Amino acid sequence: xxxxxxxxxxxxxxxxxxxxAMAGPALAEKFTIGFQPYDTISxxxxxxxxxxxxxxxxxxxxxxxxxxxLQGSIVANNMLAGKAVAGYMSIMPATILASKDxxxxxxxxxxxxxxxxxRCSLVLVRKDAPEFKSNEELARWLDGKxxxxxxxxxxxxxxxxxxxxxxxxxKEYLNQSIEVIATNFRIGKLDAASLWEPxxxxxxxxxxxxxxxxxxxxxxADNYDLGILVMRNDFIREHPEAARGYIRxxxxxxxxxxxxxxxxxxxxxxxxxxxxxxxxxxxxxIYGQVPQDRKNPVREWKSFYFNKLERENIAQVAPFxxxxxxxxxxxxxxxxxxxxxxxxxxxxxxxxxxDDEATLGYIYGSQASASPFK
Numbered sequence: 001x002x003x004x005x006x007x008x009x010x011x012x013x014x015x016x017x018x019x020x021a022m023a024g025p026a027l028a029e030k031f032t033i034g035f036q037p038y039d040t041i042s043x044x045x046x047x048x049x050x051x052x053x054x055x056x057x058x059x060x061x062x063x064x065x066x067x068x069x070l071q072g073s074i075v076a077n078n079m080l081a082g083k084a085v086a087g088y089m090s091i092m093p094a095t096i097l098a099s100k101d102x103x104x105x106x107x108x109x110x111x112x113x114x115x116x117x118x119r120c121s122l123v124l125v126r127k128d129a130p131e132f133k134s135n136e137e138l139a140r141w142l143d144g145k146x147x148x149x150x151x152x153x154x155x156x157x158x159x160x161x162x163x164x165x166x167x168x169x170x171k172e173y174l175n176q177s178i179e180v181i182a183t184n185f186r187i188g189k190l191d192a193a194s195l196w197e198p199x200x201x202x203x204x205x206x207x208x209x210x211x212x213x214x215x216x217x218x219x220x221a222d223n224y225d226l227g228i229l230v231m232r233n234d235f236i237r238e239h240p241e242a243a244r245g246y247i248r249x250x251x252x253x254x255x256x257x258x259x260x261x262x263x264x265x266x267x268x269x270x271x272x273x274x275x276x277x278x279x280x281x282x283x284x285x286i287y288g289q290v291p292q293d294r295k296n297p298v299r300e301w302k303s304f305y306f307n308k309l310e311r312e313n314i315a316q317v318a319p320f321x322x323x324x325x326x327x328x329x330x331x332x333x334x335x336x337x338x339x340x341x342x343x344x345x346x347x348x349x350x351x352x353x354x355d356d357e358a359t360l361g362y363i364y365g366s367q368a369s370a371s372p373f374k
Contacts, residue, residue, distance in 0.1 A: 029242060030063040031235070034075035034087035037068045037273035038178060040119055040197045040286045041112045041227030042088045043266060044253040050269040053252045058245035068273065070177060073152040076230075080104050085235035086246060088112060090120060090154030090196075094228040095317045098336045099327040105233035107335070110247055110342040111310055112227030113254075115300035117218010118290045118365070119225040120196030121158040124204060124212040126185065129192075135220040139166030145191035148184065151175040152326070154225060155194035157317070160324055161221040162194075185211040198285030202277055206292055207284045207368045214291045224313050225300070236341075248345045251360070254302045258361035263287055264372045280373040289365030299365035303358045305342040 035042040048054055049066045058064070069075045072089030076097035079087050082104070089097075098106045115121075123138065132138040139162070147170045149156045162168065176184065178199045184190040185203050192215075202208045218224060229250060236243040256262055267283045274282060284290075289299065303310060314337055322330040346358055368374065 029059070029061060029239065030065065031086075031239075031242065032065045032067050032078075032084040033246075034067050034069060034078050034084040036070065036072060036075065036088060037270070038070060038199060038277075039072075039088075041090065043270050043286060044112065044250065044257045045088055046270050046273050047256050047266060048249055048253040050272075051253075051256070053256075054246055054249040056252075057248040059241050062242055062245075064246075070179070071150050071153060073150075079106060079230065079232060082232075084232075085239075086229065086231045086243075089228055089230065091226040091228050091314060091317050092154045092157040092321070093152055094230050095314070095321060095332065096152060096327055097230060098332050099318065099321075099329050101333060101336075106230050107233050107236060108228050108314065108337045108339075109231050109236075110229040110250060110339055111303050111306055112229055112250075113300045113302045114227070114310060114313070115218070115225045116296065116298070117158070117220075117223050117225055118294065118299055119227075120154045120194070120200075121218030121221070121223040121225050122155075122196075122200055122214050122290070123159075123162065123192060123194055123216040123220070124185070124200065125192045125215045126188065126190065127205065127211055127213060129213070129215070132215055135216055136166060138215050138220075139168050142166075142168045142170060142192055144169070144171045146170065146172045146174065146189070148174040148176040148181050148190055148193040150177055150181075150195065153196070155196055157320070158218065158221060158223045159194045161223050161320070162216070165221050182211075197290070198274060198277055198282050201281045201285045201288065201290070206288065206290065207371075208281055217291055217294070224309075226310060226313050244341050244345065247341050248349070251304055251342075251345055251349055254304060254360055257286075258302060258363065267373065278373070280368075280371050283371045283373050284368055287363060287366055288368060288371070292367075294365065297364045299363045301362045302360040304346050304360050305339040305358050306337065307357045311337070 035045045072093035075087040076093050078084045080103050149159050178195050181193045182203050203211050205213045318331045321327045
């Protein structure tokens with residue numbers, strides 16, 4: 001298979017069942033899953049692929065190919081083009097994708113995890129920026145500065161909300177990839193940016209290169225981070241057992257990632273795909289406390305299906321993007337948000353909702369000294 005330009009060959013993983021002798025030839029069904037190896041919301045799909053968890057739950061004869069991308073919008077475009085049946089992304093690219101039902105019907109089917117803005121709702125400033133005593137003080141410093149984010153991402157959504165709340169007027173608001181943002185911080189061409197883990201930890205001064213530091217998190221603009229599993233509706237309709245089986249394997253992967261005993265193994269797997277990033281940084285990007293002085297120890301939680309908070313967050317995004325003229329519709333169709341399979345799978349796995357609220361578990365952020373890779 002020809003690899004995407006500039007991505008390491010180790011990022012592409014194909015998995016298939018091998019059939020035993022049968023009376024007649026079996027026809028294999030092959031599907032593609034899109035994910036972002038350089039994003040913590042995709043760490044569990046790497047666990048799924050490496051451990052082959054999906055093989056336990058999907059129909060015999062199924063083949064899966066896990067295809068990487070550097071940004072959720074790229075995964076979204078592949079799904080629109082029919083090159084992938086499911087994808088991992090944040091709520092902003094998921095909403096943009098699901099708003100294009102004239103091109104393809106996409107459903108938002110499960111939660112990949114949520115935080116109070118400690119994954120991709122972060123303002124990074126250059127290393128020599130002043131120490132800010134308040135978000136307002138930070139905002140006034142950002143006036144007239146050169147700021148960047150990958151447009152169409154959750155980080156873009158966060159900065160737009162931050163600019164709106166604090167009336168920030170940057171000199172330039174640039175559309176740059178995570179790689180370009182990291183490079184521009186290193187060579188001093190950016191004043192501030194927003195992007196996601198693990199690149200945040202790689203270039204910031206927590207455990208990384210020290211070219212930037214975190215000046216604000218999602219709380220500054222009441223912006224939660226929500227990871228979304230999306231699926232093409234034709235895949236769900238035409239291959240219901242495969243869709244259900246994959247969602248079940250996603251639950252298993254989340255459980256594995258949540259178990260503190262598996263932290264080292266998780267990072268060893270992720271390191272095969274997020275090449276070029278130190279394992280200590282990869283560990284801190286999901287299991288570390290960000291920002292370091294954050295009073296709430298919860299880094300993120302995984303509910304699997306959508307609780308009230310997740311649904312409220314999803315409902316807020318489309319109107320915001322419509323107002324910002326990012327999407328052409330003020331709200332998503334009623335059928336788009338459909339976690340019915342996830343709810344059934346959650347109960348079948350032996351979990352009991354409390355007042356219809358689901359909780360698989362929490363990740364509590366630790367100090368850098370707790371890393372097994374330090």
